[in-house]
Amino acid sequence: MLLKEVLLCFIGLSAGGIIAAGVFAFLAIIGVFPRLIGFTHTKKHIMLYETCIILGGVLGNIYDIYEFPIGFGGNIFLGIYGLAVGIFVGCLVMSLAETLKALPVISRRINLGVGLQYIILSIALGKLTGSLVFFAERFGQ
Incomplete structure (x- = not known):
């Protein structure tokens, strides 16, 4: 033990x-x-x-x-x-x-012509979802 x-x-x-x-x-x-x-x-x-x-x-x-x-x-x-x-x-x-x-520089380097706004949106939505799950757990106690 x-x-x-x-x-x-x-x-x-x-x-x-x-x-x-x-x-x-x-x-x-x-x-x-x-x-x-x-x-x-x-x-x-x-x-x-x-x-x-x-x-x-x-x-x-x-x-x-x-x-x-x-x-x-x-x-x-x-x-x-x-x-x-x-x-x-x-x-x-x-x-x-x-x-x-630096995000526009990275998008030019990896030849990302279309879709940068979706990457930023997915990062923000992931952060929002994580925060909501965290606070929902804390408020449920």
């Missing part, structure tokens, strides 16, 4: 680490971090950026697993957190918008 629990713990932590690495790689690929570094002209603090990104991922995962109550700061902490998340989401959206500019 103990071996089974240790194995399940190892598999769960490994899967979580892989997912977290994938998310960080995605954010790095679309250029969120280089854009922030270039915008703020703080290239000399690159080690601090890397440390904060890794620390944020690790602490976020620990908080998600153990659900520590955050009882300090009250509304001030909530406001600062909301501002930071809003800035990050804004940067992420702008990076994704620039990535979408």
Whole structure:
């Protein structure tokens, strides 16, 4: 029984680490971090950026697993957190918008003369369906 629990713990932590690495790689690929570094002209603090990104991922995962109550700061902490998340989401959206500019280039490279709108529509419908299934499951509990 103990071996089974240790194995399940190892598999769960490994899967979580892989997912977290994938998310960080995605954010790095679309250029969120280089854009922030270039915008703020703080290239000399690159080690601090890397440390904060890794620390944020690790602490976020620990908080998600153990659900520590955050009882300090009250509304001030909530406001600062909301501002930071809003800035990050804004940067992420702008990076994704620039990535979408690559779709016409890709369509020319693969000689896709007709049908690009259907590819974009199918991506959007897949996202919509996934979101609806997720929220339907959560509301049903």
